[in-house]
Amino acid sequence: MKKYFLFAILISGVALLFAFAGNGPKARKVSPNDPDTLALKMIYSEALENGAAYENLRKLCKEIPPRLSGSRGAKMAVDYMYQVMNGMGLDSVWLQECMVPHWERGVAETGNMIIDEKITRMNICALGGSDPTPADGLEAEVIEVRDFDHLKELGEKKIKGKIVFYNYPFNETFVSCFHAYGDAVKYRWQGPHMAQTYGAVAVLVRSMTNARDTFPHTGVMRMDSLRATIPSAAISTVDAEILSAALKGKSPVRFSMTMNCHMYPDEKSHNVIGEIRGSVNPDKVIVFGGHLDAWDNGEGAHDDGAGCVQGIEVLRLFKALGIKPRYTIRCVLWMNEENGGKGAAAYFDYAKKKNVQHIAAIESDAGGFTPRGFGLDMKPAQRQKIQSWQPLFFPYGVYDFTQDGGGADIGPLKELGTPLLGLHPDSQRYFDHHHTENDKFEHVNRRELHLGAASIAGLVYMIDKYGL
């Protein structure tokens, strides 16, 4: 009897596990008077009613110039964020030094498609880290490349002396636009170098977006020993379609371009850090935040002003609600995520050297859109613990704890055994804005931004209370 009973229990367990295969968590009891239910209600309500993240973001986007690493805007952003956190009555606000690359786009970026005598202007946008063209520009025939296999197939014979045009579109069937980005971004990242090895004189990359838009999306290219030294730029998806159609015609298609971008010596910069000291274990830290640098062609509202102001909002929520964390909770605004990761490296070096114990690290760098869940990169038992809290977050539209995730700035901490979490907002609109002039404050919704901040705060609250 007992044997069968246990067997049935086992089946039951398997059924339960299986039942949640699609959406993860074991159930956590939720009732109106459950203290955690009440705490989360308090956190979300405070964020929705009195959230300060939106106004902080407005100032960052509208009162400070673009803030690519090494720029005047980046310095001003560091000062501004330091001031914001310094005015919040935190236990500690400090700057953490790092040396960052200083690349500037310059003022002259022009592109022209030339067929016979006919010239069609096209907006181009140098990839971050690209070399410039000669001062009087560069002109060559264009060759379209579908993917790296195609590049190899064409070989030096067909490519030498030409401008390689990578026209690899986002895969529309991927539901998460980040998956499409992950699939396509290699053509921006190492496409320039690969093309150069076959003798290309320049590279044009179809912008990394699902959108059919008319402005190019920039982004960094490979900056290590395999950095290309030929001019490399993005063109918009609409222009990519026009260029591709032209290449199917009879006349050869030439392209002329000028770029006077330039790499300057490294500059001193900083991560901005603010924290509330733990009441029980101040030496153990829950860290969260986003990156403060942003591409120079926009306001960096979604990428990643949103993550920065959400991190600060988590501290504000704890202060406003009088929640005293057991562990130290720390907001870090990392510098130089976009083109070097030097801020992340500096924070990692500090953590390693000082042997800082991190309970968890949470990054918000996927836009200020309506939150849907958190990606998790940690041990299975830790994962299950967080998944068991899913019913608490479900009423706020935060339901998905099944994905992997983390983030570029917290990534290095994995080596120290830190459990990593990444906020996953809805991804559908993200690449409409990413790395362009279209990434501006007006496209961030106040409530979506604040729901994201509250979600991080709620998770910090739970991790602080129950450990991980």
Added chain:
Amino acid sequence: MKKYFLFAILISGVALLFAFAGNGPKARKVSPNDPDTLALKMIYSEALENGAAYENLRKLCKEIPPRLSGSRGAKMAVDYMYQVMNGMGLDSVWLQECMVPHWERGVAETGNMIIDEKITRMNICALGGSDPTPADGLEAEVIEVRDFDHLKELGEKKIKGKIVFYNYPFNETFVSCFHAYGDAVKYRWQGPHMAQTYGAVAVLVRSMTNARDTFPHTGVMRMDSLRATIPSAAISTVDAEILSAALKGKSPVRFSMTMNCHMYPDEKSHNVIGEIRGSVNPDKVIVFGGHLDAWDNGEGAHDDGAGCVQGIEVLRLFKALGIKPRYTIRCVLWMNEENGGKGAAAYFDYAKKKNVQHIAAIESDAGGFTPRGFGLDMKPAQRQKIQSWQPLFFPYGVYDFTQDGGGADIGPLKELGTPLLGLHPDSQRYFDHHHTENDKFEHVNRRELHLGAASIAGLVYMIDKYGL
């Protein structure tokens, strides 16, 4: 033995039920080769890659004038949608007649806040169905009213001869913005009549939105025997704050307004209907769609052009993928949802008279935003059946089948025993656009719109296959 085994199975079932208490469904098996998993993958991929809804919406919004019931634009929208469906190779496309109210805003809407000699212009927007002001306008002192209790407390003595200003804000702590709308909209709906009973000469209503914006949001007021006959208008939330602050000052605040809106005789109009006949049970119908009329001050892109083109897209997906439904699947574009519901009444009358059996009715009238789930209004067993499909939809971000729901146009069918479903997109941005000039095509994201259409199509597919 058997007894204990059954007991354990029972426990297992209870555990399962409990496990899903937070998020609804019993688990449906999901595996990569499961036929339904494959069918949904096909449906979503086709919508994301080749969806036509976005382009249909562009034409509806950009090539056709505003389409409030009874207007020239509404007639053109009926013709356009008929043509679209007629060109799709459906089994039947037809128009269903209904008589609709014909109210026009007129050309002159002006508002001025007057304090001492100082005049501050404020945009006003007549509520749908309102009477006009006298031709030379109306001016009176303003009295702010917090809610109906406050109105009653002030009484005729304080209110008579004045303009009642309802300043009831959206409750920010409601996570769903539709709950906040449901809470506040009574001041637009019956506020005018209530104020008139106390002798008010006009009504200003704070716009129904979470947004802090500068344009008024219109919407219908009560149109039955309790319709107010005093001029009634909305003002923006920003102006509402300014007006409210002014009312805290020492000087009395007066307001002058002109509106020359007018109610004309009813007009003949139509629901537009297209269908694919069922291969097994053509007399039983799964109906879905949205409403074709929209407020006159915008393009009605989210409300509810989105629902219309999504309904048409469901038919396109079945055709494109060669899916032959067992039951007749029917898209209805209802006329006059905004200010009368005459299209819904006509469809109901037809269904009742002809004894049309509806397997289910699905409405999309909550915007073309990223879908999150479906609200259900049906018998518990039917509800559980749909909830058991949740794991199939989870990979597409459609996870919430726990809410109630339906819609204004399918609502009457409940009397005939029809199970009702309403698409629930994310609600955070909806009232940034609702009933304003800001409800335009540019604010609809192509992929979000198509994910919504695919979600409806997927549900129609499952209901058609398994019944309800």
